[in-house]
Amino acid sequence: MSETSTAALIHDVRWEIDYRVRLGRAWSRFMRGLRDRKLLASTCDHCDRTYLPPQSYCEACYEPITRWQECEPVGTLRTATIVYQGFDGGPQAPYAVGAIEIDGTHSLLMHFVGGVDLSDVDAARKALRGGVRVRAVWADERTAAITDIAHFAVAPAQP
Amino acid sequence: MRDHAVIAGVGFTEATSPRRQELSKNELCRLAVDRALEHAGCDRRDIDVVIIGDIAGFEASSVAARTIAPALGLPPYTTVLPICTGGTTGGHLPNQAAALIRAGFAQRVLCVAPNTFDGPVDLQAVINTNSPMVMEQPLGMGAVHMGAFFPAAYQERYGVTDADFELLATKNRENADHNPFAHVTSALSAEHAARMVSTPLRLGMVCPVSSGAIALVVGAESVVGGQAGHPVARITAAQSISDGYLGGKRRDFSTFEVVEVMARRAYREAQVVDPRSEFDVVELFNPYAPMEFMLMEAFGLCPYGGAPELLRKGVTRYGGDLPVNLSGGIQCTNPGVAGQISPVAHIATQLMGQATARQVEGARRGLAHSTGGTFFQFHTATVLERVDL
Numbered sequence: 001m002s003e004t005s006t007a008a009l010i011h012d013v014r015w016e017i018d019y020r021v022r023l024g025r026a027w028s029r030f031m032r033g034l035r036d037r038k039l040l041a042s043t044c045d046h047c048d049r050t051y052l053p054p055q056s057y058c059e060a061c062y063e064p065i066t067r068w069q070e071c072e073p074v075g076t077l078r079t080a081t082i083v084y085q086g087f088d089g090g091p092q093a094p095y096a097v098g099a100i101e102i103d104g105t106h107s108l109l110m111h112f113v114g115g116v117d118l119s120d121v122d123a124a125r126k127a128l129r130g131g132v133r134v135r136a137v138w139a140d141e142r143t144a145a146i147t148d149i150a151h152f153a154v155a156p157a158q159p
Numbered sequence: 160m161r162d163h164a165v166i167a168g169v170g171f172t173e174a175t176s177p178r179r180q181e182l183s184k185n186e187l188c189r190l191a192v193d194r195a196l197e198h199a200g201c202d203r204r205d206i207d208v209v210i211i212g213d214i215a216g217f218e219a220s221s222v223a224a225r226t227i228a229p230a231l232g233l234p235p236y237t238t239v240l241p242i243c244t245g246g247t248t249g250g251h252l253p254n255q256a257a258a259l260i261r262a263g264f265a266q267r268v269l270c271v272a273p274n275t276f277d278g279p280v281d282l283q284a285v286i287n288t289n290s291p292m293v294m295e296q297p298l299g300m301g302a303v304h305m306g307a308f309f310p311a312a313y314q315e316r317y318g319v320t321d322a323d324f325e326l327l328a329t330k331n332r333e334n335a336d337h338n339p340f341a342h343v344t345s346a347l348s349a350e351h352a353a354r355m356v357s358t359p360l361r362l363g364m365v366c367p368v369s370s371g372a373i374a375l376v377v378g379a380e381s382v383v384g385g386q387a388g389h390p391v392a393r394i395t396a397a398q399s400i401s402d403g404y405l406g407g408k409r410r411d412f413s414t415f416e417v418v419e420v421m422a423r424r425a426y427r428e429a430q431v432v433d434p435r436s437e438f439d440v441v442e443l444f445n446p447y448a449p450m451e452f453m454l455m456e457a458f459g460l461c462p463y464g465g466a467p468e469l470l471r472k473g474v475t476r477y478g479g480d481l482p483v484n485l486s487g488g489i490q491c492t493n494p495g496v497a498g499q500i501s502p503v504a505h506i507a508t509q510l511m512g513q514a515t516a517r518q519v520e521g522a523r524r525g526l527a528h529s530t531g532g533t534f535f536q537f538h539t540a541t542v543l544e545r546v547d548l
């Protein structure tokens with residue numbers, strides 16, 4: 001006779017499933033632009049809002065968007081977080097992620113922020129305050145993905 | 160005749176860490192349901208509709224309602240409504256129940272909020288599927304990192320210090336000490352709590368992964384109100400709102416702009432004129448402690464940037480005139496969909512005079528909020544009022 005236990009009995013269940021995601025026209029054009037070191041935004045014909053990431057319709061007035069423009073890959077950091085505890089399969093911590101307003105756009109682009117020493121938390125938090133200017137650093141190998149930008153580097157302080 | 164919707168019964172199970180949970184999902188939900196039905200003085204055969212919450216991808220099988228519904232002992236003709244909005248599913252359950260009852264479609268609705276976070280071996284891997292794929296997911300943002308953007312911006316805009324956030328997190332853990340259904344309490348070591356996860360969030364400000372279930376009986380006031388044998392909680396406002404999907408759609412992370420809009424709608428519906436003086440008790444969804452400050456402000460409970468001062472003055476503590484998260488909040492207990500419904504469940508028991516945590520004497524009106532999804536895409540608000548029948 002086996003002993004009766006009330007401890008939890010747990011079985012592993014595993015599904016191994018891969019997915020394919022079609023990016024659509026606007027995001028495909030955007031990602032292929034990144035491969036060519038071009039940052040492409042789209043501007044609403046109706047209300048002049050400029051979207052980056054671009055989109056093929058305007059969220060504000062729901063008009064279709066046909067105007068595209070290349071942006072200088074510079075902008076202003078609005079908010080950032082410095083990650084000291086990442087996750088399995090993610091980048092090696094510490095790293096910083098920010099919300100960046102590319103000049104001339106009306107949306108925020110989320111991306112890695114680099115060029116700051118993260119070993120000292122307090123100094124790094126001061127360096128990554130809102131308002132800091134940043135510029136895209138292109139990845140050497142580009143595959144038409146958001147990571148074709150390696151990160152946005154904080155511009156060195158003006159003398 | 161249109162009838163009010165009231166919460167007549169609340170059933171909690173104890174929250175534990177997932178590895179200590181001995182009950183299956185069905186057993187746990189049945190336990191919560193049995194307690195809610197008993198509390199409401201309601202027979203399970205009288206239930207018209209059961210609404211069961213779910214979060215896609217969080218179960219080993221899709222749509223948990225398929226397995227849970229048959230395990231509840233309900234009549235075979237009971238309507239089963241699964242709800243899955245991802246984050247904030249739980250907040251939608253009582254609101255949808257109220258909609259069905261007010262419309263005259265149902266008289267007794269059972270809301271089941273299962274333990275949703277204890278299935279995945281690596282919860283973080285599943286939560287990462289919540290991050291906007293293709294555009295933002297490859298950028299090292301898990302749930303906590305997405306959550307960190309808000310307090311980072313809030314802190315910078317209003318000059319709120321790390322110490323203010325830590326004081327808030329400590330207040331909530333002390334509240335949890337008095338809640339038998341809480342998971343993390345002030346037993347959490349200071350060293351553990353101080354560990355930086357993603358600036359400005361430290362481990363003590365971040366919710367645990369909990370296992371537990373909550374059920375509610377929501378009914379037509381004229382039908383169930385007199386059966387409970389205790390005061391019931393009338394739902395006087397049930398609102399929801401959504402924000403953009405990409406994080407970059409927020410534009411300004413220092414406020415929850417959409418919550419301000421939702422609050423105005425809820426206050427109009429419930430005829431609340433001055434929320435600061437008219438609410439006796441408030442539960443705001445705070446998987447990351449600093450959100451409590453930001454939500455208090457978006458709900459108009461104080462001016463923008465003014466919430467830390469209310470905490471320091473003791474206004475939002477037990478004994479203050481606007482106690483917030485007396486349950487300890489989500490920061491201390493987060494069992495997924497059960498966590499999302501818990502603000503409503505805790506406010507309901509406060510108004511019944513049967514608080515799970517410390518009771519606010521004579522509490523008559525309360526506010527419950529829930530949120531979730533990518534960069535807090537979805538929010539719900541429920542205003543509740545005590546009814547003596």
Ligand SMILES: [Zn+2]
Nearest residue numbers: 044047058061
């Ligand atoms: Zn437009």
